[in-house]
Structure formats: C-alpha cells, structure tokens
Amino acid sequence: MKTALALIILLPLVGGIGNILLGRLLPRRVVEVTACSVIWLSFIASLFAAGNYNGPAVVEMGPWLSSFTFSAPISLSLDSLSLSLILMITFVCGLIHLYSIGYMAGDPGYVRFFALLNLFTGAMLLLVLAENMLLLYLGWEGVGFCSYALIGFWYKEAENATAGRKAFIVTRIGDIGLAIAVVWMFKLFHTFSITQLNQLGPSHPGVSMGLITALGLLLLLGAMGKSAQAPLMVWLPDAMAGPTPVSAQIHAATMVTAGVYLLMRMFPLIGGSTVVVAAIAVTGTFTAFYGATCALAERDLKRILAYSTISQIGYMMLAVGCGAVTAATFHLIIHAFFKALLFLSAGCVINALHHEQDIFRMGGLYRKLPWVFWPFLAGSLCLAGVPPTGGFFSKESILTAAWGKGGMFYGGLYLVGTFTVLLTVIYTLRMVFLVFGDRVPTLASRLEGAKASGPSVHALPRIMEIILIPLALLALVGGAAGGLLEYFLASLNGSAGHVRLATEETLKGVASLVVLAGMVIAWLYYGYGSQHREVRIAGAEHPPTRLVAFLQAGWYFDRLYDWLFIRPFTWLATILWQRVDEGVIDDSLDWTAVQFGRTGQFLGRWGSGRISVYMLSLVAGATLMIGWFAWEVL
Amino acid sequence: MIVPLSHLLVFASVLFALGVICVLIWRTNVIMVLIGIEIMLNAAMLVFVAGSYQWGRADGQVFALMIIAMTSAEVSLALAMVVYLHRRKNTVNVDEFRQLRDR
Amino acid sequence: MEQTLFYILAIVTVIATILAITEKHPVHAIIYLVTSFFALAVVFYLLAAPLIAVFEVIIYAGAVMVLFMFVIMMLDQGNPEEARCPLLVHCLPALVLAGIILAALLLLLSGRSTPVAPIGGGSEKRLLDVADFAITLFKKYGVAIEIISMQLLFAIVGVLYLGRRRKP
Structure with missing residues (x-):
C-alpha cells in the first residue's frame, strides 16, 4: 500500500522531471510514451490501492520538516474521498495525455508541454493525497505554477502570456487566504495534520466558533481563487489561451477542483460554522448563475465551456455548502468526465476548422465529424443534465440536498439553482446546434455557391477521436455509479437534511421538467428549421445589444476590477x-x-x-x- | 639639581620656536627647512634629557639617542632626495616640484 | 658655578641659532648652527648625559652638519645671491605663529607651577651614569634598537637608490 501510494505521486513527478532533463536528447516518440505511460502506471497503482482499500489509512513516508514542536512529515492519507479522486484524476489525465499526442503533433515545444503536464498531474495528486496542510499547500502551489506555465504555453504571443499571468495573480489572491489559514491553524491547534485538525475542531481549548468561522472564510477565499468562484472567477475564461488539452486538464481534473476538494477535506472542521456554510452555498449559487448567464451570450466555443465550468463548480460549492459532500464529489467526478470529453471534442472541432473558435461561423459539422459529434452530444446532454445521464443524477442530488436543508435561505438557493439548470440546458444546446447543426445557406453564400456547405475541414489524428469514446460512455452511464459512490462516501456527509423518498421523486420530476422546458426553448431558438435560428445567426454579424454585451463581457467584472484595483495600483506605482x-x-x-x-x-x-x-x-x-x-x- | 626643570623647558621652548621660525621663513628653500627641523628635534632632545635628569631615569636619554639615530637616517635620505631633485630641475625651491597637485 | 655655566650656554645656544636662521649665506648658517650644537652638547653634559653630549658632537655637529655642508657645496648654493632673501611679508606669519606657540608653551609651563612628583616611588635622587643608560637601552628597549637599525638600513637602501647614476 505504501509503495502504491508513493508510486502514484512519484511516477508523474519523475516522468516530468525526467522529461525536463533528458527530453531534448530523446526522440519525440520516447518523450510521448514516457509521459503517457507514467500517468497510466500511476492509474494502475491507484487501482491497486483501491483493490487493497479497507478503511481510511494514513501512511507516513518519512520526515520532512521538524523542529521543536513543529513537524510536518511527508504523510499521505487514503480515504474514500481521496481514493475516488485519484482514480478519476489518473484516468482522465491519462486520456488527456494520449489526446495530447495527437493535438501537439506539430508543435516543437512538446518536451516542455509533456513535462509540465506530468508535473501538473503529480502536483494535483500530491494535493489530493496530502495528509498535512503544508504538503497540501505544496501541491496547491505546484498546481498553480504548472497552470500558469501551461496557460501561457504559447508565450510568444503577448496575449497568451498575459492570460497566464492573470491566472497566476488572481489565484494568488486566494492562495494568500489559504496560506494565512494554514499558519493560523498551526497557531491554534499546534498541528498540521488534516486528520487531527478535523478531529479537534471547535472543542479545542482556546478555539471559539468565531475563529472557526474566520478560518473557514479564509479557506473559502483560497477555494475561490483556485476554483474560479465569484469574485475571483475572472481568470478562467482567459485561461482558454492555453492549448486545449491543458484547458481540459485544468477544468476536468487538476486545477479548479482543488478548491472544492479543499473545502470538502476540511468540511468536518469548518462545517460547524453556519456562517461559513452559508457563505460557501451563496458563493456557489451566485457563481453557478453567473457562469450560466455569461455562457448564454458567449460566442467563443472554448469560453462557453469555461463559463460552464465556472457554473458547474458553483454547483459543487453549493453542495458543499449544503453539507452534501457526497453529492459534491459525485458531481465533481461526473463533471470531470463530461468536461474533459467536451473540451477534447471541442479541441477536435477547433483543430479541424483551422483554429476557428466562433460558434457562429461553424455549422454542419455532424456530417463531417461524426466521430466527434456523438461524443460531444453525449457530453452536452450530460452537462445539460438530461436524464438519465450522469449529469442529471449528480446535479439532481445537489439540488435535493439544497431543498432538504429547508428554510427560506436554502429554498431560495434551490430556486436559483433550478433556474440555472434551465439556463444550462439552453446554452449547452445552443452550442450543439450552432456547431454541429446544418447551416442553411445564407443569401450571400448561396450566390457565391462554393462555400455553401460550411467551413472546410481537415483530417484529425485518429487518436484524438478514439479518446472521446470511453469518456462519452463514462459520462452517460456515470449516473449508475452514483449509488455506489453514495454508499462509499457516506461517512463524509455533514448535516445534510434527510429527504423523504416521495419528495425526492417529486424533485426529480421537477428537474426533468425544467430540463425538458430548456430543451424546447433551445430548439425553438436554435434548432433546425426554426425561423429564429437564421435570425440569430444573421444577428450575430451585427453589434450586440446592451444585455448581450453585458453578458459577453462577463458582467464587466474585468472592467470593474480594472477600475477598482488595477488603475489605482498603476497610479500608485507610477507615483x-x-x-x-x-x-x-x-x-x-x-x-x-x-x-x-x-x-x-x-x-x-x-x-x-x-x-x-x-x-x-x-x-x-x-x-x-x-x-x-x-x-x-x- | 643645577637649574629648575621649568628653566630647562623654557629654554627648549625658545629653541623650538626658533626652529619653527626657520622652517617658515625659509619655507621655499628645502635645505633651510631641513635645518629648521634639526633645530626643533634638538629642542625635543633637550626636553627628553631634562626629564631624564629630573627623575633620575635613563629612559629619556634612550629616547634622545633614538632621535639622533632617526635624524641621521632622515637627513641622509632627505639630502639624497634634494640632490636627486636638484639634478632634475636644477633648483632647491620646493614650490617648483608640484607635479602631484590637483589639477 | 654649574648654574652660571648653564645660563651662559643657554644664551649662547639661542643667539647662535638666531644668527643661523637669519644668515643669508648657507655656509655661515651651518657654522653658526655647529656652534649652537656644541653649546647644547655641553648643556647635555651638565644634565648628567655625557653619552648624549658625545653623540651630539659626533653625529650632529660632526656628521649631519658636514653632510649639509657637502650638499650645499655640491649643489653650488654657497653664494648668497642665489639663496633669495625672504621678504618681510613672508616672515610675518612665521613670527606670529612661532610667537603664539612660544606664548602658549610658556603659559602651559607657568600653569603647571607645582613641581611634578618624581615617577617611580620617590626614591632619593641620584645621578645617572653610563651603566644605567646602557642597561636601560639594551634591556628595556632592545626591540627599539632593532627597529632603529632596520630604519638605518632602509635609509641606506633608499639613498643608494636615489643616488644611483642613471643612463640618460
């Protein structure tokens, strides 16, 4: 067991460092095989760990830092939460690595890319498995650094480098919160061990509920930065500057889930404070709504997916805020599958269309890229939460948890969440229809005659398409895993309210109806043959209305921050x-x-x-x- | 005790002042400057010997001897330098040698 | 008797020195100075320092002054026309400064009117002899002797360097 855990973390790290040191001397194929095989070996080690799993275990690898009363050993903890996450991470990252071989086929910087991708995975695994806060923080910062380097991977264009810097700086604001929380926790509890921290809680002498609340809010700040929650969500849409596999990895497995994971990890400690729990729930709900509205108006394919990630992570936060850690984990894992799927197929689309990202200029691709269309459709249905996909069950369990908490407050959150489900369905199907649906030739192109059948498409590497299939299957049938996971993670749940079976069925029915309504609306607006579709496509050429512009600019949050922070800072710096x-x-x-x-x-x-x-x-x-x-x- | 110490010191002071005068009024002639320095050193020697006599200890005389030895070294070196400089500029006026001044 | 002799010698020394420093002719100045040093040597003898007196005559009045004489003659500075007479304007600051120094020294002497107590436990005064001098010199100041001899060696080296014949 000890060896397996060590291998899970060490393999990606060794692979990454090895590629950094020797990658340039080796042939391209060797680098690619190394990068992929370490992740898959890590997956096998995870499977081994899962096979031998019998109850939570803490494994101490060796001493790391120690002086007087201060000690932070390298110790890893394996419990149901971290186990399910490492399985998901190694599997999804493995697929993304394989996909990258095809995606990066023509890029000269492949050594750097694969090395960073490996390190990225390794850092996230370290974060997930860490038993003490310092080790977790190490992984946290490692993830932050790798995401910076990968978002700005094509650093020769100033725009990409700026996006990388923005991601780094914005997440850093959250990191400060986490760093303060870690040090403060040591001062209060005299330990870094997460297990001990969770056990001690507010009963520890000299620790009051107010302090727990403060700690919880600091942790929430850290999670906001990493998980792109309001008000620190502005970096994620810009992070689309990176290569698509990087986006997939950031969104699905390794980066944005870290914040949610942190809150889930520390939930036994901070869950006691109603203020913190409420703050988490509100943050999550608001962010879910924000992301969905922005995605409604966005035109860039990858940015739509980015906003949808923001929105879905918001759901996870809502789940944590409702004490439903199981539901959060469930949604996290299902989201990892379908979001990786969506990003990877979006990468196929973009690659096939010569880096065209505007969905209004696409269309008719389902004939040309059928191998991309069907997985993409599966992922979209899952994102939209259409029953009986995995997305439906996971989202539904979150909303049920919110309803189950009862009261005006959580009732309101439930309503907003349900409304956001409607929005999610609409923007998802809008994307699908516009990208893949038949494009009715406009008058101009009809006269032109030649380009009537839509944009030209060039062939994709076979591997990029093959990868999509297992992900699509997992996303579709993932819902079945929900019950298993619920049993598996039962110990983690906080004070989630109990919901009667009849109520639960009613809620499911409501959710299904909402989804159905969304599908109808989307069909009416963007579906084949409808009048509106042509109007929308034609209207996209004109400057947007005020509301659309507001949504497209992400509620002008960037401008607000520019006005609130960056300009005064620049002014002060100039002075x-x-x-x-x-x-x-x-x-x-x-x-x-x-x-x-x-x-x-x-x-x-x-x-x-x-x-x-x-x-x-x-x-x-x-x-x-x-x-x-x-x-x-x- | 043939004379009080104070008389000896007055004598030495006068001799020293004469040395100072010699240095200052002949300050452009390097040879006379050296002679003035000799006079001042002699005044110092006189004070040492007087002290030695006053307290009956030989240390003062030892220092007088040191001064003599030091003076002989100094004078020989200084006069060698005078000869050297005279050979270069054909003068003993110190103000002619100003190559090291701040320009 | 010794007292009278001392005052006479003191006056001779001072007068000879004054003449030496006011004399325009360098050779004459040297002769006056030799006179002055002779008188001073006798004063040293009176102050129970016969060895110093002898050295004064041999080294100062003998060697050093003769060296001066040699240099003056060698550089052909013997005629008074070349040794420019200092102007009164030049003399004035010298006289003022020297006057201040003298006045200050005398003031200091008069201020310390009480005789200084003998150092070393007030044993009864006894005249020093050459043996005392020699013991102090070689026992107490052995290192100083070495240093002085080194200094003389350096002076020899320096003089040889300065005086060597250069190729044109």
Whole structure:
C-alpha cells in the first residue's frame, strides 16, 4: 500500500522531471510514451490501492520538516474521498495525455508541454493525497505554477502570456487566504495534520466558533481563487489561451477542483460554522448563475465551456455548502468526465476548422465529424443534465440536498439553482446546434455557391477521436455509479437534511421538467428549421445589444476590477516610481553626490602642490592645538 | 639639581620656536627647512634629557639617542632626495616640484 | 658655578641659532648652527648625559652638519645671491605663529607651577651614569634598537637608490 501510494505521486513527478532533463536528447516518440505511460502506471497503482482499500489509512513516508514542536512529515492519507479522486484524476489525465499526442503533433515545444503536464498531474495528486496542510499547500502551489506555465504555453504571443499571468495573480489572491489559514491553524491547534485538525475542531481549548468561522472564510477565499468562484472567477475564461488539452486538464481534473476538494477535506472542521456554510452555498449559487448567464451570450466555443465550468463548480460549492459532500464529489467526478470529453471534442472541432473558435461561423459539422459529434452530444446532454445521464443524477442530488436543508435561505438557493439548470440546458444546446447543426445557406453564400456547405475541414489524428469514446460512455452511464459512490462516501456527509423518498421523486420530476422546458426553448431558438435560428445567426454579424454585451463581457467584472484595483495600483506605482523613487530617492542621492563632488573640488584647490603652503598650514594647525591647550589652562 | 626643570623647558621652548621660525621663513628653500627641523628635534632632545635628569631615569636619554639615530637616517635620505631633485630641475625651491597637485 | 655655566650656554645656544636662521649665506648658517650644537652638547653634559653630549658632537655637529655642508657645496648654493632673501611679508606669519606657540608653551609651563612628583616611588635622587643608560637601552628597549637599525638600513637602501647614476 505504501509503495502504491508513493508510486502514484512519484511516477508523474519523475516522468516530468525526467522529461525536463533528458527530453531534448530523446526522440519525440520516447518523450510521448514516457509521459503517457507514467500517468497510466500511476492509474494502475491507484487501482491497486483501491483493490487493497479497507478503511481510511494514513501512511507516513518519512520526515520532512521538524523542529521543536513543529513537524510536518511527508504523510499521505487514503480515504474514500481521496481514493475516488485519484482514480478519476489518473484516468482522465491519462486520456488527456494520449489526446495530447495527437493535438501537439506539430508543435516543437512538446518536451516542455509533456513535462509540465506530468508535473501538473503529480502536483494535483500530491494535493489530493496530502495528509498535512503544508504538503497540501505544496501541491496547491505546484498546481498553480504548472497552470500558469501551461496557460501561457504559447508565450510568444503577448496575449497568451498575459492570460497566464492573470491566472497566476488572481489565484494568488486566494492562495494568500489559504496560506494565512494554514499558519493560523498551526497557531491554534499546534498541528498540521488534516486528520487531527478535523478531529479537534471547535472543542479545542482556546478555539471559539468565531475563529472557526474566520478560518473557514479564509479557506473559502483560497477555494475561490483556485476554483474560479465569484469574485475571483475572472481568470478562467482567459485561461482558454492555453492549448486545449491543458484547458481540459485544468477544468476536468487538476486545477479548479482543488478548491472544492479543499473545502470538502476540511468540511468536518469548518462545517460547524453556519456562517461559513452559508457563505460557501451563496458563493456557489451566485457563481453557478453567473457562469450560466455569461455562457448564454458567449460566442467563443472554448469560453462557453469555461463559463460552464465556472457554473458547474458553483454547483459543487453549493453542495458543499449544503453539507452534501457526497453529492459534491459525485458531481465533481461526473463533471470531470463530461468536461474533459467536451473540451477534447471541442479541441477536435477547433483543430479541424483551422483554429476557428466562433460558434457562429461553424455549422454542419455532424456530417463531417461524426466521430466527434456523438461524443460531444453525449457530453452536452450530460452537462445539460438530461436524464438519465450522469449529469442529471449528480446535479439532481445537489439540488435535493439544497431543498432538504429547508428554510427560506436554502429554498431560495434551490430556486436559483433550478433556474440555472434551465439556463444550462439552453446554452449547452445552443452550442450543439450552432456547431454541429446544418447551416442553411445564407443569401450571400448561396450566390457565391462554393462555400455553401460550411467551413472546410481537415483530417484529425485518429487518436484524438478514439479518446472521446470511453469518456462519452463514462459520462452517460456515470449516473449508475452514483449509488455506489453514495454508499462509499457516506461517512463524509455533514448535516445534510434527510429527504423523504416521495419528495425526492417529486424533485426529480421537477428537474426533468425544467430540463425538458430548456430543451424546447433551445430548439425553438436554435434548432433546425426554426425561423429564429437564421435570425440569430444573421444577428450575430451585427453589434450586440446592451444585455448581450453585458453578458459577453462577463458582467464587466474585468472592467470593474480594472477600475477598482488595477488603475489605482498603476497610479500608485507610477507615483512611487516617478515621484518617490526617481523624484525623492534618486534625486536626493544625485544631489548628495553632486554636493560631495563640489565640496571635493573646492577642497581640492588647497591641494596646490606647493609644499610651502602645506608647511604653513601644518604649523598653523599645530599652533591652533597648542593654543587650545593653553586656553584650557587659562 | 643645577637649574629648575621649568628653566630647562623654557629654554627648549625658545629653541623650538626658533626652529619653527626657520622652517617658515625659509619655507621655499628645502635645505633651510631641513635645518629648521634639526633645530626643533634638538629642542625635543633637550626636553627628553631634562626629564631624564629630573627623575633620575635613563629612559629619556634612550629616547634622545633614538632621535639622533632617526635624524641621521632622515637627513641622509632627505639630502639624497634634494640632490636627486636638484639634478632634475636644477633648483632647491620646493614650490617648483608640484607635479602631484590637483589639477 | 654649574648654574652660571648653564645660563651662559643657554644664551649662547639661542643667539647662535638666531644668527643661523637669519644668515643669508648657507655656509655661515651651518657654522653658526655647529656652534649652537656644541653649546647644547655641553648643556647635555651638565644634565648628567655625557653619552648624549658625545653623540651630539659626533653625529650632529660632526656628521649631519658636514653632510649639509657637502650638499650645499655640491649643489653650488654657497653664494648668497642665489639663496633669495625672504621678504618681510613672508616672515610675518612665521613670527606670529612661532610667537603664539612660544606664548602658549610658556603659559602651559607657568600653569603647571607645582613641581611634578618624581615617577617611580620617590626614591632619593641620584645621578645617572653610563651603566644605567646602557642597561636601560639594551634591556628595556632592545626591540627599539632593532627597529632603529632596520630604519638605518632602509635609509641606506633608499639613498643608494636615489643616488644611483642613471643612463640618460
């Protein structure tokens, strides 16, 4: 067991470091095989660990930091939560690695890419398996760094590098919250061990509920940064600048789920505070709604998916806020499958269309890319939560948990959540219809005649399409795993309200109806043959209306932050640079230097070289001294 | 005790002042400057010997001897330098040698 | 008798020195200075320092002054026309400064009117002899002797360097 756990983490790390060091000397095929095989071996090790799993276990690998009362050993914890996550992560990342071989086929920077991808996976596995907060933080920062390097992978274009920096800086705001929380927790509980922290809780002497609330809010801040929750969600749409496999990995497995995982991990500690729980739920609900609305108006295929991720992560947060850790984990895993699927098939589409990302310029692809269309459709149905896909069950369990909490507050959250489900269905199907649906030739193109059948398509590497199939199957049948997972994770749940069977069935019915309504609306607006579809496509050429522009710009959050933080900061930096640094510090130093120079020149006139003058001065000085002594006596 | 110490010191002071005057009024002539320095050193020697006599200890005389030895070294070196400089510029006026001044 | 002799010698020394420093002719100045040093040597003898007196005559009045004389003659500075007479304006600061120094020294002397107590436990005064001098010199100041001899060696080296004949 110990070996298996060590291998799970070490294999990707060793693979990444090995590729960094030796990758350039090896043939391309070797690099690719190494990168993929370490992840799959890690998956096999995870399977082994799962096979031998019997109850939560903490495995100490060795000492890491220790002095006096402070100690942070390298210890890993395997429980039902981390086990299900590592299985998911290694599997999804393995598929993404394989897909990357096809996607990066023409790129010269493949060594860097695969090395970073491996490190990324390794850091996330470390984060998931870490038993103490410092180790978790190490993985947390590793994930942050790798995401920065990968989002800005094509760094030669300023836009991509800026996106990477933005992701890094925005998540850093959250990281500060986490760092403070970690140190504070050590001060309060004198331990870094997550197990112990969760056991001690508010009963520890000198720890009040208020402190727990503060800690919980700091952890929530960290989760907001990493998981792209409001108000720190602005980095995720821009992170689309990276290669598509990177987006898939960030969204599905390794990056944005880290924040949710952190909250789930620490739930026994912070779940006791109603304020924290409510804050998590509100954050999640608001973000879910925000993401869905933005996705409604967005035109860029990848950005739609990014907003949908923001929205879905919001659901997970809502689940955590309702104490339904099982539902959150369930949705996390199902989301990983269908989001990886969507991104990978979107990558196929974009690749096939020569890096065209505007969905209004696509269309009719279901004939040309049938191997992409069907998996994409499966993923979309799952995202939309159409029964009986996995997405329906996971989302439904979250909403049930919210309803089960009862009361006005959670009831309101339930309503918003349900409304967001409607929005989700609409934007998802809008995407599907516009990308794959038949494009009725417009008048102009009909006259032109040639391009009537839509954009030209070039062939895809076979491997990119094959990868989509297992993911599609998993996304579709994942719902069946829900019951198993519920049993498996039962110990994790917080104070989730109990829901009667009849109520649960009613809620399922409501959700199904909502989904159905959404599908009808989407069909009416964007489906084949409808009048609106042509109107929409034609309307997309014109400047957007005010509401659409508002949504397309992500509610102008970027502009707000620019106005609130970046401009004052730039202004302050300019003041400090031009006025303080150049004006005060530099000038005062220059002035001092000039004055010293002048004084030196002035005194230098005495250095006439005339020894007689020197002698006279010497005697005069001696006279002065002797005269002063005499004066003292007098 | 043939004379009080204070008389000896007054004598030495006068001699020292004469040395200072010699250095200052002949300050352009390097040879006379050296002579002035000799006079001042002699005044110092006189003070040492007087002290030695006053307290009956030989240390003062030892220092007088040191001064003599030091002076002989100094004078020989200084006069060698005078000869050297005279050879270069054909003068003993110290103000002629100002190559090291600040320009 | 010794007292009278001392005052006479002191006056001779001072007068000879004054003449030496006011003399325009360098050779004459050297002769006056030799006179002054002779008188001073006798003063040293009176102060129970016969060895210093002898050294004064041999080294100062003998060697050093003769060295000066040699240099003056060698550099052909013997005629008074070349040794420019210092102007009164040049003398004025010298006199003022020297006057201040002298006045200050005298003031300091008069201020310390009480005789200084003998160092070393107030044993009864006894005249020093050459043996005392020699014991102090070689026992107490052995290192100083070494240093002084090194210094003389350096002076020899320096003089040889300065005086070597250069190729034009």
